[in-house]
Amino acid sequence: DTGVSQDPRHKITKRGQNVTFRCDPISEHNRLYWYRQTLGQGPEFLTYFQNEAQLEKSRLLSDRFSAERPKGSFSTLEIQRTEQGDSAMYLCASSLGLEKGYEQYFGPGTRLTVT
Amino acid sequence: AQSVTQLDSQVPVFEEAPVELRCNYSSSVSVYLFWYVQYPNQGLQLLLKYLSGSTLVESINGFEAEFNKSQTSFHLRKPSVHISDTAEYFCAVFATDSWGKLQFGAGTQVVVTP
Numbered sequence: 001d002t003g004v005s006q007d008p009r010h011k012i013t014k015r016g017q018n019v020t021f022r023c024d025p026i027s028e029h030n031r032l033y034w035y036r037q038t039l040g041q042g043p044e045f046l047t048y049f050q051n052e053a054q055l056e057k058s059r060l061l062s063d064r065f066s067a068e069r070p071k072g073s074f075s076t077l078e079i080q081r082t083e084q085g086d087s088a089m090y091l092c093a094s095s096l097g098l099e100k101g102y103e104q105y106f107g108p109g110t111r112l113t114v115t
Numbered sequence: 116a117q118s119v120t121q122l123d124s125q126v127p128v129f130e131e132a133p134v135e136l137r138c139n140y141s142s143s144v145s146v147y148l149f150w151y152v153q154y155p156n157q158g159l160q161l162l163l164k165y166l167s168g169s170t171l172v173e174s175i176n177g178f179e180a181e182f183n184k185s186q187t188s189f190h191l192r193k194p195s196v197h198i199s200d201t202a203e204y205f206c207a208v209f210a211t212d213s214w215g216k217l218q219f220g221a222g223t224q225v226v227v228t229p
Contacts (some may be wrong), residue, residue, distance in 0.1 A: 004158075031214075031215060035219075041221055043205070101164060104161075108157070
């Protein structure tokens with residue numbers, strides 16, 4: 001169990017640019033979640049995959065955001081035409097669901113700064 | 116829809132003193148409850164969880180939380196804190212009619228001083 005990994009750990013970009021983040025879940029976990037955390041707040045749910053199927057998207061996920069999980073393994077989160085309000089920590093988590101008591105294992109996060 | 120309220124944004128506490136972090140939730144369906152901890156510059160780690168059974172759950176490092184259905188609360192306690200307990204603590208709920216997404220509170224920053 002190597003844990004959930006995320007890449008990059010930090011990203012600084014200029015407003016209007018596109019960015020893509022990657023998440024590698026724990027290998028046998030079929031569920032994968034993306035959350036966003038801003039300063040002084042708890043994480044907010046963005047989207048959820050079960051295997052390769054994206055089953056739920058938050059209203060926070062505007063049409064500038066897209067997420068994929070090809071072949072049910074790693075996932076990517078892309079933000080197009082970034083805005084300063086997108087600056088946040090983007091967290092990925094994976095889970096086995098009921099098998100492990102719904103425990104979600106979190107990665108270290110990608111901190112995005114939009115200038 | 117669910118909501119989670121952590122009543123204290125920051126809790127200063129002296130080393131070896133007890134601490135209680137309050138968490139209240141609202142939900143129209145049954146929920147599972149979690150406490151996560153985030154140490155400085157680290158990711159979120161699960162501290163403890165309540166799914167069913169005994170309403171008092173314990174972690175390996177001395178924390179405990181009690182599920183109170185009538186008061187819709189899941190307060191976290193530790194009888195004697197260490198400097199190393201300095202961290203941010205998040206309460207989270209999982210609605211049993213959802214896909215498993217967690218709804219988090221805003222967090223409580225615990226600062227332990229000697």
